Amino acid sequence: MSEKKFVKIKCSDCENEQVTFKRLSKQVDCQVCGASLAKPTGGRGKFEAEVIEEIEPPEEGGA
Numbered sequence: 001m002s003e004k005k006f007v008k009i010k011c012s013d014c015e016n017e018q019v020t021f022k023r024l025s026k027q028v029d030c031q032v033c034g035a036s037l038a039k040p041t042g043g044r045g046k047f048e049a050e051v052i053e054e055i056e057p058p059e060e061g062g063a
Helices: none
Strands: 006-010 017-021 036-039 050-055
Touching: 017 036
Parallel strands: none
Antiparallel strands: 006 017, 006 050
């Protein structure tokens, strides 16, 4: 089983939910209000928003 690479986060200001990578290369801002949700740290991101769930990427190869 592979490591989960995505997370669903919830903005504490406007409660918008969005999906982002777990390991970040740039800052993630809320798509609705512009609040900072996560910052890169050189590894797993520092999430300032609530992490709602970790999401398993779809399997490659399809049916």
